[in-house]
Amino acid sequence: MSNSQFDADVLVIGGGPGGSTVAWDLARNGVDVLVVDGAEFPRVKLCAGWITPQILDALELDPEQYPHTISPFSSAVLWVGDTPCRTDYRRPVSYGIIRAQFDNFLLQRALDAGARFLNENVGSVESNADAFVVTTREGSTYRAPLAIGAGGSKDPIRRKLTTHAAEERMVVTLESETRVGADRIREHTPYYEVPELFLEPDFNGYAWYFTKGDYLNIGIGRLGDPRIRDAHPRFMQQLRDLGRLTPELEADLTKFRGHPYKIYDSVPNQAHGERFLLVGDAAGLARHYSGEGIRPAVESARDAAEVARTALERGRFAGADLEGYASKLTERYGPQKAPRFDPTRWIPHSWQSRIVQGICRNDRLRRDWVFGKVFLFDPEAAAS
Numbered sequence: 243m244s245n246s247q248f249d250a251d252v253l254v255i256g257g258g259p260g261g262s263t264v265a266w267d268l269a270r271n272g273v274d275v276l277v278v279d280g281a282e283f284p285r286v287k288l289c290a291g292w293i294t295p296q297i298l299d300a301l302e303l304d305p306e307q308y309p310h311t312i313s314p315f316s317s318a319v320l321w322v323g324d325t326p327c328r329t330d331y332r333r334p335v336s337y338g339i340i341r342a343q344f345d346n347f348l349l350q351r352a353l354d355a356g357a358r359f360l361n362e363n364v365g366s367v368e369s370n371a372d373a374f375v376v377t378t379r380e381g382s383t384y385r386a387p388l389a390i391g392a393g394g395s396k397d398p399i400r401r402k403l404t405t406h407a408a409e410e411r412m413v414v415t416l417e418s419e420t421r422v423g424a425d426r427i428r429e430h431t432p433y434y435e436v437p438e439l440f441l442e443p444d445f446n447g448y449a450w451y452f453t454k455g456d457y458l459n460i461g462i463g464r465l466g467d468p469r470i471r472d473a474h475p476r477f478m479q480q481l482r483d484l485g486r487l488t489p490e491l492e493a494d495l496t497k498f499r500g501h502p503y504k505i506y507d508s509v510p511n512q513a514h515g516e517r518f519l520l521v522g523d524a525a526g527l528a529r530h531y532s533g534e535g536i537r538p539a540v541e542s543a544r545d546a547a548e549v550a551r552t553a554l555e556r557g558r559f560a561g562a563d564l565e566g567y568a569s570k571l572t573e574r575y576g577p578q579k580a581p582r583f584d585p586t587r588w589i590p591h592s593w594q595s596r597i598v599q600g601i602c603r604n605d606r607l608r609r610d611w612v613f614g615k616v617f618l619f620d621p622e623a624a625a626s
């Protein structure tokens with residue numbers, strides 16, 4: 243498929259789960275792919291590392307064969323105020339992975355399938371009549387008929403070649419992940435390898451205390467809200483009060499850092515254009531309420547790979563030729579428009595608060611709605 247006027251059939255910007263999955267899919271189908279990522283892998287990616295089983299299907303990955311930390315979660319605890327509400331399952335409904343390991347594994351798999359990797363930072367991007375052109379800050383220029391933007395929320399194609407609505411909202415986060423040792427974690431929590439979620443008092447997000455093998459991951463995410471700097475100390479105090487954090491443990495934690503990303507809500511995202519497709523966070527696909535973004539990154543990567551293969555076969559890369567990708571995303575995640583009926587507009591906040599608390603405390607509603615619909619844990623697998 244390679245043509246001498248091009249450096250690759252497809253340029254992929256970013257080697258996270260979205261970029262490495264699209265590269266893996268294309269490379270094993272004979273497409274010449276060049277992945278460009280400014281980070282040296284394995285690299286740290288801020289993330290709780292919580293994945294649902296469907297992502298393993300999309301990756302064609304058997305958790306038994308995965309060679310790194312993968313903690314199966316068969317229970318989850320939702321804290322509503324001071325009350326821990328626990329739901330148990332007969333089988334794992336989600337898993338905990340370490341992003342540095344997981345992303346490196348996926349990238350390596352793409353390289354094993356034949357994709358090439360360039361460790362450089364993309365500085366500028368241009369889509370013209372002849373090619374998609376990527377220039378790196380290190381000074382190299384690469385041309386291909388098609389590019390895939392998988393650079394997360396700071397993706398250069400997203401930033402330079404797409405338009406954004408003023409009302410676009412991001413999830414704002416603060417997180418720390420530290421390898422502290424399983425025994426030490428067990429001394430601090432009765433819920434080892436049971437994810438604990440802490441609903442924010444105004445329901446505009448949640449915090450978490452995740453234990454995965456030797457790793458402790460603590461974080462908080464709020465939707466479109468810079469007041470996270472106030473929410474974070476409140477949450478840390480709650481963890482101290484619960485005994486989850488002692489001064490010695492706290493002193494060893496890695497520094498809390500933030501990273502914003504867009505969720506898939508009623509504000510439309512542009513996910514394709516002339517000679518390009520965007521996947522994962524670059525397309526703003528993370529799930530509303532839960533903030534789950536790894537699975538949409540992988541699913542959109544599989545969809546993008548299919549559309550890219552067809553475009554390469556036909557030799558057509560105009561925005562209209564790539565329209566099928568937008569349709570696939572809408573089919574998967576629904577149309578991006580404001581709901582016709584939004585009860586939160588007319589129900590007073592104090593009532594909403596009581597309703598949400600009631601739902602979270604009720605075993606059946608928590609299983610079916612909160613864990614079932616928001617976090618996608620299969621309610622059929624619930625223990626009772």
Ligand SMILES: Cc1cc2nc3c(=O)[nH]c(=O)nc-3n(C[C@H](O)[C@H](O)[C@H](O)COP(=O)(O)OP(=O)(O)OC[C@H]3O[C@@H](n4cnc5c(N)ncnc54)[C@H](O)[C@@H]3O)c2cc1C
Nearest residue numbers: 256258259260280289290291292364393394522523535536
């Ligand atoms: C604190 C926090 C917790 C989260 N927890 C979860 C969770 O538990 N479960 C879940 O499913 N999702 C979670 N998410 C969301 C999830 O991390 C993202 O949705 C996911 O990483 C998106 O994958 P991606 O491949 O699109 O982008 P990324 O994983 O962000 O990968 C993008 C890659 O592009 C590279 N790149 C960017 N710009 C350039 C450039 N100019 N040149 C070269 N390379 C570039 C970067 O180095 C990076 O490697 C969390 C996010 C945050 C911030």
